[in-house]
Amino acid sequence: MSDVVIKVENLSKQYRLGELGTGTLSHDLNRWWHRIRGKEDPYLKIGETNDRSTKGNSDYVWALRDINFEVKQGEVLGIIGKNGAGKSTLLKLLSRVTAPTTGSIKAKGRIASLLEVGTGFHEELTGRENIFLNGAILGMTKAEIRAKFDEIVAFSGTERYIDTPVKRYSSGMRVRLAFAVAAHLDPEILIVDEVLAVGDAEFQKKAIGKMQDISKEQGRTVLFVSHNMATISKLCKYGLVLKNGTIDVVGHVNDCVEKYYSSTGEVNLKGELIVNRSGNGRVKLRAIKVYSSISEHIVSIGSDLIIELIFDSLIKYNTNDIRIDLRIDNHIGVRVAWLSTELMPITINSNRINFIVPSCPLNFGLYYITTCIYILGDVSDWIQNAYQFSVAEGNFYSSLKLPPKEQSDSLVNFRIENK
Amino acid sequence: MKEKEEDWTLVIKPSSGLFDLQLREVWRYRDLLQMFVRRDFVAVYKQTILGPIWFFLQPLFTTITFTIVFGNIAGISTDGVPPLLFYMAGIVGWNYFSECLTTTSNTFIQNANIFGKVYFPRLIMPLSIVVSNLLKFGVQFVLFLVLLAYYVFAGSGVQPNWAVVLVPFLVLLMAALGLGFGMLISAMTTKYRDMKFLITFGVQLAMYASPVIYPISTLPEKYKLYILANPMSSIIETFRYAFLGEGTFNWMYLGYSTLFAAVILVLGIVVFNKVEKSFMDTV
The missing domain is CATH 3.40.50.300 (P-loop containing nucleotide triphosphate hydrolases)
Incomplete structure (x- = not known):
């Protein structure tokens, strides 16, 4: 066994779209006519994949x-x-x-x-x-x-x-x-x-x-x-x-x-920004890039994590009127970190801003960054899961070991004392 | 690794045989039938003052109305039977049949919500309707018996006879007819709602094609055959004959109704079973 x-x-499973009306009766009769002659249901051959957002040609879809x-x-x-x-x-x-x-x-x-x-x-x-x-x-x-x-x-x-x-x-x-x-x-x-x-x-x-x-x-x-x-x-x-x-x-x-x-299309693997965003658009994010102090392409545990943001017209506004939030979620959408200009003061003198996280405290795996820019207290550009990056294994603790992934996504520095 | 078919306790396929009725499963869900009956009975008269008394009032007022309109005003013969008894006997029987029919015919549309969310043998629903209507019929039947007892002791000449032993069978026939027709219509209404309109006035008209307000004995010969073609006719006549001693009783007529009911019931169940599998897509 x-x-x-x-x-x-x-x-x-096939479904018929649209309203049931006189058209269905003719289809029913046609189907019945095929069946009594021992033929296959003519409407099973047609039908399109079920993508609700595109307009199809057929009345039948495969759910x-x-x-x-x-x-x-x-x-x-x-x-x-x-x-x-x-x-x-x-x-x-x-x-x-x-x-x-x-x-x-x-x-x-x-x-x-x-x-x-x-x-x-x-x-x-x-x-x-x-x-x-x-x-x-x-x-x-x-x-x-x-x-x-x-x-x-x-x-x-x-x-x-x-x-x-x-x-x-x-x-x-x-x-x-x-x-x-x-x-x-x-x-x-x-x-x-x-x-x-x-x-x-x-x-x-x-x-x-x-x-x-x-x-x-x-x-x-x-x-x-x-x-x-x-x-x-x-x-x-x-x-x-x-x-x-x-x-x-x-x-x-x-x-x-x-x-x-x-x-889901909410995340872009290539690092290009997705167009689906919300906000009044006074200042928009033009590019985002994540890299580390040791490599342009790989972020590994223990190296400095650098999140580079390029905006279109940030310098038009006063530093005090700008707020930038970065939210980092793990692969299942649970938030692991929140970085914000609310927490650390900045001075704006260019359209490029780098957030730097010293000795990356994220466990290995996939992460998503959501960006949100506020101008004068209103949301200007909010992009959910704007960027995806992965963190490679590396050295964080002196033991060179890492916590199991299912235990934790964040790495905390600690020491153990015996008194 | 090869799996044997019998390892699986449940196989869901596009369609199954015409007579794959799964009656054993219906039996397994018998508690559900009881629950539905209880629900129908308890819930209908919640938040009413008179409660179950409504069960009595409806046939009582109909009987009185019929007595006045058809008996007194139109002067239709009642074969010498006291009009109140005559009409009530017809109404109690006809009510059972027509209620079974109209409620069953709504099965799919009425229960689309629950059918769309959970599986149980769909046949339970119409069966529970027939049983809850049987309870209602029982209550009305008691009312009829009380009226009958009054007339018998008052010496009006009505006398129940041996044919009362047939009454349970008559009830069964009415249930089978109501259920069978109801299921056929409910199966037809899932996709095209046209039948729904027919049923509302069709049942009303059908009453006039049954000997509810007139006895068959008074019919002209040329109409008699048409009225007798209605399977409800001999049932109502036999019912009346059993309790009131007047009416047409003929084994052949009754045999015809029995055969008719059996065919309709089987047909109804088979069609219902066929439709229930995919009705959610069209309802």
Whole structure:
């Protein structure tokens, strides 16, 4: 027996765009005419890749095209992709909400999906009644729900409201209650779409912890979709990046997150500035470059990190009216440093400004710089992930060793004393 | 490494066989059916003062209206049966059928939201509708029995007979017809909404093509066959015959209705099953 619990083969899903009207009837008839003569569906041959931003010629698009992947038991697979990349379609197919156009999904065990929190909650029923209703919708028997009822209520933290109709609940309380029901389902495979966005920080932490429990301790498989890369990389070991309906990368979650960032177009690998920026544009950033004291091309740990910024008309303004912020994020979008003229005074006498970080305290890996220029207190030019650079391994500590990447992105000088 | 097909407990494919109905799965979700029935029953009359009394009031007022309009004003014969009883017997039966039909026919559109988010055997939904309507029917039926008991003891000549043993079967037939037709229509409305308009007045008109407000015995011969072609006709007539002792009872007519109901039910389930797989894309 292999321990593969989900096997997706050549999975595709075609959708028709536009409104359903008289045109659809003629297509339906044509399709039916082909079918009774034993021919292939004529509309399966056409269809374009699903890129929502370009205008296509065909009414048919492939929301997913030839997807192949496997998930092993106990894995938490993060599914990443831009809006419209096909994440939701994939989840819908996996949770049997709609059928694929071609291909197949094979699974071992019960699949429970949480595509939306509180599906089937009835406004007029109390929390107690809704736990039973929602549990049953998700596939639990009454006996199973009764056995876990107290646990569910305790996890949701809505004891006080349990006999109040759900319509009186706040949206956060609904999420709590619904997630609590779903988390106690005990399916072999749990599918979770971005549902945790509504809960407060405490509950999100609880929910993520619960999902980790489900996979690690109970050996169950979780498929998790989110736009929050920090959560994805914390929770998942493996990832899957979807792009225009096809798989871009499958593999270790860090590779996936990096690939996702580099494909979002928000980051430019060549160091050219992207055009998508905001601000009133009084002063604009023209170029940005990152290098080190020892090389024009490589930044390594321990060498001085130099971030060079060239502006178009900075000298027109007074030093006091200018504020420049640099934000450095790691590969999953977590901020590791904030450099600003607010912290260190500058004198402006040219359009070129260098920020210098002595003996680079960043661990090896990929980083992104977001730049923001304020003139007279207003945002003049704000570019998210304007530049991407990587830091190579080097010497920071006298031991010549470095902290493991998953432990820390920053390097702190310290000494140990024994008194 | 070669995987055997039977290793997989679930295989999702574009389309499956016409008769791949997965009834075992429906059975596994029977608790959900019970929940839906409970929800329908409890939720409908929340925040009303009269609550379940509304179940009684609706057929009662309809009966009184029919008695006045059709019995007193139009003077349509009731075969010698007290008009109140005559109309109520027809209405209680017809209501069950028509409610099953109209609610079931809305299954996909009404539940698009929940169907789009979570999977469970879709058949549970129409089944739960039939069962919750059965409860409603039960309540109205009790009202009818009370009225009947009053007339029997008052000595009006009405007398229930052996045919009452057929009543559970009649209810089953009405459920099957309502469910079957309803599922067919619901499957048709997912893509093209035209049927939705037909159903609203179609059911109303169909009542006049069934012996709800008139007995079959008073019909001219040339219309009789058309009315009897309606599978609900013999069911309502038999229902009336069982309790009131008046009406047309014929095994052949009833056999026709049974066959009709069976065919419609199977057809309905098969079509419904076919549509449920991809209806989310078109609804």
